[in-house]
Amino acid sequence: MADYSTPFKPQDPDEVNKLMELLNHTQAGKRKSDTGFFCKKKTYKVEGSPIPVDSWKFLDHEYKKKALPTFARGLFTCKNPTTGDWEIVSRGYDKFFNIDEVQKTKWGWIEDNTKAPYELTLKENGCIIFISGLPDDTLLVCSKHSLGPGSEPDKSHAVFGEKWVDRQLEKLGKSRAEFARALREANVTAVAELCDDAFEEHILPYEGDRAGLYLHGVNLRLPKFATYSTLEVKKFAQEWGFKVIDSFDKPDVRSLRDFLEEAAETGSWDGKDVEGFVIRCKARDRPGGEWHDWFFKYKFEEPYLMYRLWRECTKSMISGGEPKIRKHKAITTRYLKYMENHGIIKLRNAFLEHMGQKGSDIIKEEAEEDTESEGAGGRTSQxxxxxxxxxxxxxxxxxxxxxxxxxxxxxxxxxxxxxxxxxxxxxxxxxxxxxxxxxxxxxxxxxxxxxxxxxxxxxxxxxxxxxxxxxxxxxxxxxxxxxxxxxxxxxxxxxxxxxxxxxxxxxxxxxxxxxxxxxxxxxxxxxxxxxxxxxxxxxxxxxxxxxxxxxxxxxxxxxxxxxxxxxxxxxxxxxxxxxxxxxxxxxxxxxxxxxxxxxxxxxxxxxxxxxxxxxxxxxxxAVGPSEAPKRQPKQSVQNHKRKQVDYFGIFLPAQEVYDAVNSAFEAQPERIREFWKELNENDRVQKTFHVTLCHNSNKPKHPGIWKKYADLLGSKDGDPSTILGRGEVELHSMAWDKRVMAVKVLLSDEWECANEAPHVTIGTANPSIKPFESNKMLEEWSGGSSEIFSLELQGVKVEGEVKSVPRGG
Missing domain, CATH: 3.40.50.300 (P-loop containing nucleotide triphosphate hydrolases)
Known part of the structure; x- marks a missing residue:
């Protein structure tokens, strides 16, 4: 018989302090060989509270490692002003993976290393929201990795989620402080899904009475994952006015797998389209190991993927682009011809009504057509x-x-x-x-x-x-x-x-x-x-x-x-x-x-x-590779005259810079991500990243800075390939207009910069726009221009190599 008693465990100050010491250690420079991971920190001010809150985020691929200090996807901490100890103030789930995505979600591993009951909950289709309480009874509402107003306050997931929390509390006649205190006393974070088409349409519809905050988890605020059962989550949801997520149990792996694979045939359950299920159970890392809470997911490919294709095609058409249709071509072409001035989901539902079919019916028809066509020399065979x-x-x-x-x-x-x-x-x-x-x-x-x-x-x-x-x-x-x-x-x-x-x-x-x-x-x-x-x-x-x-x-x-x-x-x-x-x-x-x-x-x-x-x-x-005629390399002519230096700069690890920028955009609404998406789609993100310390054109205005680096180069025998030193760079904030994107950086005193705003150019909209336009754009941003967007990257530090670049190099 399963134990459905409400779990409780207080935080251990020593354990949390050690965790914070380790995470802060990664902020001192680039990914450290002694930790083997990199964790981004961002500090937020909380409205109505003097207590600052830090958000911690690992890069997505890091969660597949075996040796992270915590696998929480969504981790917020603060220092208790009374005790001086660090606290975990909000904690998401451990990152969980789809079936067959990693070794631990293969059915064989699940059979050998998990135990019943297997609790299934619907995978709701919205934005994740974390709700918890600070030491001063301030209610903290966060999205996956951020909180508070963003570049567009009305579009911030955390702000919109907070409005729904206030609406619930008002109906219950309870205050924000009461809710914060209840969460804090239980040492938990309420984990909900914000589902509201009026805020942001995803794939499955949520409007009218279906819109709101769906509570699907209550997590203990601990480094190691521990969470309430679905029964306890339902009780908590009813007590605090959340919408309840459907759930049910399966007694063993065989019945679980049979149910999921049968449901996947139609992509629906209980008469409605769903994205899939999250499965909660107990697992162990090795035979004889300790049992702990563990989640995995089973996402349906269809008709969910067809609906997502229709959404992307609709958005592409609305923005004047050309939709890319690689699958479901016939039905998607008919859908686009049907397009009217509707919302994406309303348009899709109107089209399905017009066709007189459900999404699952279309998928079944396509499968039958593919089988017939392949039997007669179908599309792939052609x-x-x-x-x-x-x-x-x-x-x-x-x-x-x-x-x-x-x-x-x-x-x-x-x-x-x-x-x-x-x-x-x-x-x-x-x-x-x-x-x-x-x-x-x-x-x-x-x-x-x-x-x-x-x-x-x-x-x-x-x-x-x-x-x-x-x-x-x-x-x-x-x-x-x-x-x-x-x-x-x-x-x-x-x-x-x-x-x-x-x-x-x-x-x-x-x-x-x-x-x-x-x-x-x-x-x-x-x-x-x-x-x-x-x-x-x-x-x-x-x-x-x-x-x-x-x-x-x-x-x-x-x-x-x-x-x-x-x-x-x-x-x-x-x-x-x-x-x-x-x-x-x-x-x-x-x-x-x-x-x-x-x-x-x-x-x-x-x-x-x-x-x-x-x-x-x-x-x-023709002859094979082993018989290919050998080509003689061209004779190189050595130029003994040393090339003049074009500029000195700090050259940064490209992947770490790219990951930091990409991670910042991941949590943002689509309108904020537009230019970043455009740069990537058009291959306009720079392949290398550097901070220009002093350019040849700056020499008349900053002779001292130029001389400093020229002397340093001279001390290295003047070889332009020589590394002049290593420089730590803090990626402070991003700024962009419709032409250029750059990251403003902070440098140590050791490395003087001739630019008023030291920066890294991330990319330009087209080849005619030169990277040096970043200087002008950053000046306008500093002057308060409303035409320039920005995002903070505070706390991300990388280490680069200081080098000279010869003219034409």
Missing amino acids: IKDNVVLASIATLGCGKTTVAHALHELFGWGHVQNDNIQGKRGKPRAFADAISHALRKHPVVFADRNNHQFREREQLIKDVSNLNRKTTFVAIHYVHPEDLMHEIENATVARVFSRGDNHQTIQAASQSKQSVEGIMKGFLHRFQGLDHERAPDSGFSTAINLNPQADSRENLEIVVSELKRHYPNLIPELPTPEDYDRAITAALNYAPSRRTASHDAPQSSQPKDKVEYAVSSMETPS
Whole structure:
């Protein structure tokens, strides 16, 4: 029998103080090797209270780690003014994952390491709100990672949630202080979903009596996750006027799985469309381990994904853009023709009424049509060209070996990103080279790690713009979190076994520490395929591979899966001898640095002037990679005259800057995110980030600053590649207009800056806008211009390298 007694446990000051000491330690600079994680802090002033509150947020991929000090997604702390100890004042759930998303949400693990009862609650479709009390009985209402008014006060999730709390309390005749005190005495945070179409439409409708705050959790404010049962949550909801979420129990994993898979067939439950379910149970980390509260989710793909597609298409049409329809094409085209001046959900419901069908009926019809069409040579079986195989991998997985082998077997194109010279415009040049290769080959392997969402988004967008009928297939080297150490060992060993015979890393020439550092960086940044979200929803098919398996095994999987999905691409499967021959040729291939191979571009000119080298392997009968003629590198002419310095700057770790900016936008309303989204979609976010300390043009006005850095460079023998020092940079706040976005930064006294507003330029709207416009924009912002938007990034600190940049460098 389950224990439904209300849990209670007070905070341990020593435990919380140690947690705060550890989290604050990460704010001293970039991600520390002794902690292994990075946590962003932002401090808020709370209206009506003198007590400041800190919000803590890990980067999304960090939650898959095994060694975080807390896995709370939504953590707010303050210092008790009476005791001087730190307190957790608001706590969200531990980050929980979808079925099969991580190792711990695979059915086998769930069977072995969880126990009943399995409590199911509907996954409501709104914005998460946390409600708790401060030490002075001030009611604290937060959204996922923020609180209080934002750039648009009427659009702030926390502010709108607070209005709903006040409405509930007024009906009950209770005060905010009473509610805050009750929460604090129980040492809990009320976790609710703000569902109100008048505030923000999502996918499922909430209006009239359905709108409001749905209470789905009451969490103890502790570092380790502990929460109320659904029965206790319902009691709390009724006591304080929240809407109650439907819930029920399943006695074992088999009945749980049967129910979820049956409900997923229609994407509905109890006669209404739902997004899915959250399952609550007890779990242990290992056999014999301690049982603890644990959640996972089961999200329905359809018709929810179809509704989300319709929403995005509607918004795109309203803004004057061209909707991208990669799925449900026939019904979505009819929907767009039906479009009238309605809200997104009203429009969808009116259209379904017009069609006389439910969403689940449409999905069932489509499935039947797909089955019939595939039986008679359907859509995928018709595909015979314009296919791009995009690897999603890290270094040493064997993707290039597989790509070479595919070329050996079928004569398909192979474009290697590492063969494209120059840094400016390289992503676009990569797409151009793929497009060029598609004119000569039915299939092209896009050989790049593509290990992050933004790389895949750029690839799909740019190639689609050049070839609208392209089919994208993900060659996904799966990196389970619990196998990362084994994958690291296997891939490092593989790279060292190749010596200098590797396109990216010359393991025989570079130091072991250098090679391992590069490879760990890729592993740390790896973002696996997520077919439910953009851009990965743009892949027609995904072929999953094991990065520890040998390339011969993975090659056969790729070929057999392509044959299954696209039979016209491979009329006849290769023989075992064919596979062996192809792998042998691929493994014997010795790359020539910066030479064209299998359709890779050779020029470092701007993208509009790129000339494509003619590959020696134009047809299946052409010679293989191992027989390719070696090209002699051009003789370089040394220029003994030292180049003049253009500017001095602090060069920052690009991924940390990008993650900090992206995280700040995640919690904002769509209107605030518009320009950031535009920069990403148009590939206008800079690939590198730096703070200019002093530019050559500043020399007349700031001779002392220029001399300081020139003397420092001189003391290093004048070598422009020399690191002059390391500089800590605090990313303070973002500002942007319709042309340029920049982050204002704070520097230590050691590094003087000639600019009135030291900053990092994040991106510009188009190539005609130069980065130096950031200076003017920041000046106007400081002058109080109402045309400029801003967001705070207080507390995020990164460490960079101080260097000089020569003219033309």
